Amino acid sequence: MMMTRGRTLTALLAALCALLLVAAGCGGREAQTGQEQKRINIGYIAWDEDIAVTNLYKVLLEQRGYHVTTTELEVGPIYAGLAQGNLDLFLDAWLPETHADYWKQYSGQLEDLGIWYDQATLNIAVPNYLVDVNSIADLKGRSGEFGGVITGIDPGAGLSRVTKENAIPRYGLDYQLQTSSTTAMLASLEKSIKDQKPIVVTLWHPHWAYARYPIKDLQDPMGAMGAAEQIHSVGRPGFAQDFPEVTEMVKKFRLDDRTLASLENAINSAPKGQESQAARTWAEQNPQVINSFAPAR
Missing domain, CATH: 3.40.190.100 (Glycine betaine-binding periplasmic protein; domain 2)
Structure with a gap:
């Protein structure tokens, strides 16, 4: 009987330890999931406005505890990467004309997060x-x-x-x-x-x-140069659900022509490798712009 009770107690202890390990493991997975949700990969193309806003977002998101990776690609691989979930965010979708072919192919798999520039x-x-x-x-x-x-x-x-x-x-x-x-x-x-x-x-x-x-x-009364397009922010499938804080920022994001030119000039003038520092300085010098979509918490 003592052997049976001892074995029963041992089994109970083992089961309890297993439950504790499972709980710890689940907690670890939950923590890892939460940590993964703080990791974001922003794809960008080598166009001045995209380089500028991508660096600005990198700075602002890192200030909020995100680990931000930026990946430079050509336009086609950007859209494919978003659709496949290999990239999280793209801030330079030119619509309705410039990126029309890519939009036609991939838009059903992407999340349009709104227009931030319309000229x-x-x-x-x-x-x-x-x-x-x-x-x-x-x-x-x-x-x-x-x-x-x-x-x-x-x-x-x-x-x-x-x-x-x-x-x-x-x-x-x-x-x-x-x-x-x-x-x-x-x-x-x-x-x-x-x-x-x-x-x-x-x-x-x-x-x-x-x-x-x-x-x-120069004014174009004949409309020979074409109509103005809009620049959209685009997320991978499930982006808004996985990144609600970032989605809120992106949907509020707006830059007028003068402000965007100022940001681009600041980033373009920075020595190579110091673009993020230039973006940080610009953000500090333009608090009213930053507070309009990413106020300090």
Whole structure:
């Protein structure tokens, strides 16, 4: 009987220990799940506005205890990664036109978290000191002043196609679109402004150049450059449920053109590797913007 009671007691103790281990294990899994929910992977493309807002979110979320990974990819893999759940968040979905193909393919698997910028436009611009040039139409008959060229960006860019195929013929402009790269275009723009010489360039919103240089967009009464697009934030399936705090921030997030240009300029001007510090400094200098969507707790 003593052996039976002893074995029974041992079995009970063993069962109790097992229950305690299971409970501890469950607690550990719950804790790990909670910890995992503090890990977020933001995918981004190498466009200035996406680099800027991604760094801003990285700073703000880390201040809230999140472990933030940022992953640079091309646009297609970004959408595929979100749909597959390998990425959590993307802050630079251009709709309805620029990313239309990706949206058509993947939108049923994604969570649209809202629009944070609604003036994404393609433009032709000149320095402010050209006071008598305010419309694309004003360029007609004056190609000699500008060397007969519109200084553009990459030949394969949509902006280059729209300028060459739409703007130049519709306005009857006797100009050649001189394509090379965004970097070369900006260098030419900066040099011309320094020398106070005429120049006409292709540009787009949002871009930090509007915060750094005294430039203006030319009016487009014929609508040759197309309508404004919106920039959306997009989450993977289940994002809102898994990240309610971040979802609330993202849905409140709004930047106007001037504010976004300021943020882009701050990030773009930072030495390589110091983008997050630049974003942190910008956030500290613009508390009213931050408090509008991510107030201090």
